[in-house]
Amino acid sequence: EDQVTQSPEALRLQEGESSSLNCSYTVSGLRGLFWYRQDPGKGPEFLFTLYSAGEEKEKERLKATLTKKESFLHITAPKPEDSATYLCAVQDPTGFQKLVFGTGTRLLVSP
Amino acid sequence: DGGITQSPKYLFRKEGQNVTLSCEQNLNHDAMYWYRQDPGQGLRLIYYSQIVNDFQKGDIAEGYSVSREKKESFPLTVTSAQKNPTAFYLCASSIWRGGRMNTEAFFGQGTRLTVV
Numbered sequence: 001e002d003q004v005t006q007s008p009e010a011l012r013l014q015e016g017e018s019s020s021l022n023c024s025y026t027v028s029g030l031r032g033l034f035w036y037r038q039d040p041g042k043g044p045e046f047l048f049t050l051y052s053a054g055e056e057k058e059k060e061r062l063k064a065t066l067t068k069k070e071s072f073l074h075i076t077a078p079k080p081e082d083s084a085t086y087l088c089a090v091q092d093p094t095g096f097q098k099l100v101f102g103t104g105t106r107l108l109v110s111p
Numbered sequence: 112d113g114g115i116t117q118s119p120k121y122l123f124r125k126e127g128q129n130v131t132l133s134c135e136q137n138l139n140h141d142a143m144y145w146y147r148q149d150p151g152q153g154l155r156l157i158y159y160s161q162i163v164n165d166f167q168k169g170d171i172a173e174g175y176s177v178s179r180e181k182k183e184s185f186p187l188t189v190t191s192a193q194k195n196p197t198a199f200y201l202c203a204s205s206i207w208r209g210g211r212m213n214t215e216a217f218f219g220q221g222t223r224l225t226v227v
Contacts, residue, residue, distance in 0.1 A: 043218035101153035
């Protein structure tokens, strides 16, 4: 059973065109939801941690929000350097410190 | 600068060989992890370790082995028993908290293993 589903699989935006990425999860008793950015051939770079519904975190053009069933990563006025794969993960409810990852959203921002 | 160092960046393995991937961290983190990444799939957990001299199997441990003799180091051996070892391997570390709340994991830059 999939615990983390990300959509869309790929997203192409023009520079300055704002949009949102979605991460829906099915685990109960959420202990943490994490957003990462991954560039090709590199390891994931930590962006945000969200713990409870209603929580929001911001960093430059990125804003992450959390509800009881999903999280959104909002990208405001993106630039080409925001192009990357964005990964979402939740803590596995069966074990501490185990992260369950989605398959990611590949974002391409064209100038 | 604190961080996680994986080596080598690229590794080629012949059929039937064991190979060891290195992972070193200077973040003073207790917990360390190995993940495998394949195209179109999410990261999958191979092994993890909460403290020195202790480690647990993850979801896809068959064909892999690890050791944790030092807090800073968590090497992964890909054995000949691993039938499909070609993948991108990622090492991570985090603070270990015994309570309910997780903490973020920080990743190395990965090792790409190819069977030739």
